Amino acid sequence: MTPQLKIAVRQTFPVMFGYVPMGMAFGVLFSELGYPWYFASIMGIVIFAGAAQFMAVGLLAAGAGLIEVTVTTLLLNSRHVFYGLSLLQEFKVKGWRRWYLIFGLTDETYSLLTSMKGDKDVTQQSISDLQLIITALNQSYWVIGCTLGVLIGEQLSFNTQGLEFTLTALFMVLVIEQYKSVKSFAPFAIALVSGALALWLATPQNMLLVSLSLSLALLLMKYRLKPWT
Secondary structure, three states, rough: EEEEEEEHHHHHHHHHHHHHHHHHHHHHHHHEEOOHHHHHHHHHHHHHOOHHHHHHHHHHHOOOOOHHHHHHHHHHHHHHHHHHOOOOOOOOOOOOOHHHHHHOHHHHHHHHHHHHHHHOOOOHHHHHHHHHHHHHHHHHHHHHHHHHHHHHHHHHHOOOEEEEEEEHHHHHHHHHHHHHHHHHOOHHHHHHHHHHHHHHHHOOOHHHHHHHHHHHHHHHHHOOOOOOO
């Protein structure tokens, strides 16, 4: 095992405990649609978007058309625009590696990539390799979960109520790791205020996009007040 792979496995370990159960929950729900089991694995490989895949189950069950599914998925994942803008200068690799990093940029992967520099074992030379390995490992956890879930769902029947909390718990672990890396409370306070305002001002369906927009505006105001260097 290479040093980069050891670091990536250590950093993605919490994600594995979130992605595998959540992927299994998706697989179980997908198995109820009556499609071949391997379609769930293909969705994990080609789509790789947890919320979008869960939403797709409902849309497919309701008989939604391709255009409706496409537009809804685009709106749901529009938050990734903010992630991509903040990583414009971070992805140094070119070609298919760069495109794969863009494709695999989930919430959890973004959190790990932006906190890598706080790891004493990460050198500047190894960052590009680590970015690729972390992204690939996270996707492999998700695909494994989707596959296990759909296979189990075809054989067994059980209640999955409450399983979705694993994703919330995973986010809390990543927030703590982010705070240890950034060592500044201001961004988290801004996120908290933005989330509270979004819950008050917007509908539940638009809360996430409004919250992200408010956070971006407040962060720009905060850093704009600093003198240019």
